[in-house]
Amino acid sequence: MKIVAFEPTNQCNRSCRHCFRNKADPIGFLPLETVDAVLSQAGALGFKAVCLTGGEVALYPHLGDLLRLIASRGFDFTLVTNGYRFPEYVLPLLLEPKVKERVASVGFSLDGARAETHDGLRGPKSFREVFEGMTLCRNHRLPLFLKSVVTTLNRGELTELALLGARLGAVEHGFLYPFPTPTFIRDGLLPSPQEMQDTVRWIQDNLMGVTRNKITVEGRFMDGVMLNCGHLVDHLNVDYQGNLIFCCTLSHMTVGDGIPTSFGGELVADLKEVSLKEAIVRQFRKATEVMEARLNGGGNPVGLSETPCHWCLKYFGKLDWLKDFPDSPWTAWLIDETSCKSNHL
Amino acid sequence: MPSYQLKDKCLFVDAFVYDEPNKEPKKKTKPDKPPTTGKIELAHVMDKNPTPAKYLMLNDAAAFIARFIVMGVDTKDIPEILKSEYGSQVTNPVADVNAVVAMLFPSYLETPRTSPRPYQAPKDEGKGTHSGIYDLDFRVNWFVTGGFKGPL
Numbered sequence: 001m002k003i004v005a006f007e008p009t010n011q012c013n014r015s016c017r018h019c020f021r022n023k024a025d026p027i028g029f030l031p032l033e034t035v036d037a038v039l040s041q042a043g044a045l046g047f048k049a050v051c052l053t054g055g056e057v058a059l060y061p062h063l064g065d066l067l068r069l070i071a072s073r074g075f076d077f078t079l080v081t082n083g084y085r086f087p088e089y090v091l092p093l094l095l096e097p098k099v100k101e102r103v104a105s106v107g108f109s110l111d112g113a114r115a116e117t118h119d120g121l122r123g124p125k126s127f128r129e130v131f132e133g134m135t136l137c138r139n140h141r142l143p144l145f146l147k148s149v150v151t152t153l154n155r156g157e158l159t160e161l162a163l164l165g166a167r168l169g170a171v172e173h174g175f176l177y178p179f180p181t182p183t184f185i186r187d188g189l190l191p192s193p194q195e196m197q198d199t200v201r202w203i204q205d206n207l208m209g210v211t212r213n214k215i216t217v218e219g220r221f222m223d224g225v226m227l228n229c230g231h232l233v234d235h236l237n238v239d240y241q242g243n244l245i246f247c248c249t250l251s252h253m254t255v256g257d258g259i260p261t262s263f264g265g266e267l268v269a270d271l272k273e274v275s276l277k278e279a280i281v282r283q284f285r286k287a288t289e290v291m292e293a294r295l296n297g298g299g300n301p302v303g304l305s306e307t308p309c310h311w312c313l314k315y316f317g318k319l320d321w322l323k324d325f326p327d328s329p330w331t332a333w334l335i336d337e338t339s340c341k342s343n344h345l
Numbered sequence: 346m347p348s349y350q351l352k353d354k355c356l357f358v359d360a361f362v363y364d365e366p367n368k369e370p371k372k373k374t375k376p377d378k379p380p381t382t383g384k385i386e387l388a389h390v391m392d393k394n395p396t397p398a399k400y401l402m403l404n405d406a407a408a409f410i411a412r413f414i415v416m417g418v419d420t421k422d423i424p425e426i427l428k429s430e431y432g433s434q435v436t437n438p439v440a441d442v443n444a445v446v447a448m449l450f451p452s453y454l455e456t457p458r459t460s461p462r463p464y465q466a467p468k469d470e471g472k473g474t475h476s477g478i479y480d481l482d483f484r485v486n487w488f489v490t491g492g493f494k495g496p497l
Contacts, residue, residue: 115429127429135416167419 004042005051005248006030007240008060013084016122017187018149020179022252024260032062032069034242034272039073041276049104052079053248055240058086064093071102080107080147082122083129091136105143105171108134113160117153138169146170149178150199151189158203166211175203177219177307180330181254182321192329219309229308232287236280244268244279246286249309256321266316290315310334347457348417352392355453357415360388360408390453401448410445420446
């Protein structure tokens with residue numbers, strides 16, 4: 001393990017139609033003291049880097065202090081943003097000399113090569129904000145990476161999107177396997193499992209190796225039924241309340257319209273009360289339980305084993321709401337007891 | 346389509362004030378008459394090469410487009426950015442971008458180059474004989490402050 005991922009806040013300025021953040025949860029901000037305490041222990045345990053996710057990091061009221069703290073503790077860091085207040089607020093913080101030397105990369109979410117597509121998913125002016133942020137990063141020689149969620153809206157322009165990312169200087173461009181949410185299904189934006197399978201193969205055959213940057217597909221391609229998830233090997237995920245959560249995807253994920261988060265097995269430890277060392281031990285115990293369940297009953301060799309994130313979502317009980325959508329092909333694929341045995345905690 | 350950059354001693358000044366990050370940026374107002382000294386309130390490009398310096402004030406849309414031009418964004422990408430900002434109000438974004446390029450080029454913008462290297466007519470650089478053995482170069486690059494070491 002080498003990366004600590006923090007969610008500084010769950011607040012976001014956007015309501016992206018494909019987002020799986022639980023909007024029923026009250027807004028919260030991660031206390032700086034918690035970050036300091038975690039980093040002081042993480043450094044001694046050999047962690048090297050920090051990743052800041054969200055919510056939207058630009059809405060964290062102590063972002064400058066947070067970045068300076070990370071830099072002063074000797075960690076390199078990456079942050080992911082939707083470009084909100086980037087030129088006037090985030091960029092000047094990143095360009096502070098002691099902070100800049102610790103910036104490993106800045107990630108942007110770009111979901112379309114055209115404004116209509118991207119803004120159709122993320123809201124007005126978002127394309128402009130992302131483009132402006134990426135251009136400024138390139139001009140200031142800050143390394144860039146891109147994340148794009150595959151939807152029915154952008155499936156037809158993935159080539160343009162990949163070429164745009166390469167042209168804007170993104171060193172890596174990750175195409176994200178989408179996670180079902182009620183809004184995603186209701187709006188008809190979620191490709192069917194079969195369409196996703198075809199799309200992933202198409203990306204593999206037509207995009208990977210074609211552009212100058214690295215193209216990846218996230219949330220897919222695990223060999224066999226073993227749980228060899230890269231995130232579990234490399235990352236610890238600390239939510240905005242200071243909890244160690246088993247995986248960033250499981251953290252405060254929507255579980256249906258208007259239902260606030262109630263933690264299940266994904267909560268590993270409250271880092272305000274438990275030492276990081278003890279929390280890591282619990283994390284690995286949990287990983288062992290999950291792997292055992294996957295080996296003993298959870299694997300569907302032709303389906304879910306290729307999408308380990310979906311397998312975990314089901315295992316941790318985050319997909320029960322799909323029963324309200326009996327006509328969705330995802331319900332048959334993920335919930336049907338005959339195709340994959342349930343393994344709730 | 347090309348990317349542009351400002352000429353030496355030319356600058357672009359935006360019309361918004363971002364001093365208070367939690368508030369909407371304040372829009373500056375148009376002066377009663379073009380200023381010859383002091384602060385120019387509207388967005389503008391200025392060329393400090395001549396004396397007195399010359400400037401061109403821009404309205405909101407032109408300044409928005411100019412901001413991306415001087416950032417070095419490829420002009421073929423700017424129409425999509427324009428559509429993202431203004432939505433259906435924009436009817437012909439390509440023409441609007443071309444209009445702003447025409448306002449700024451060649452007075453304030455460098456001639457765009459597709460390659461950072463100047464093109465030269467092809468010619469050989471001379472023949473010779475060689476032992477075929479190269480010396481290994483163990484010199485160390487000390488000129489970077491902070492003592493960074495790397496082979497030249």
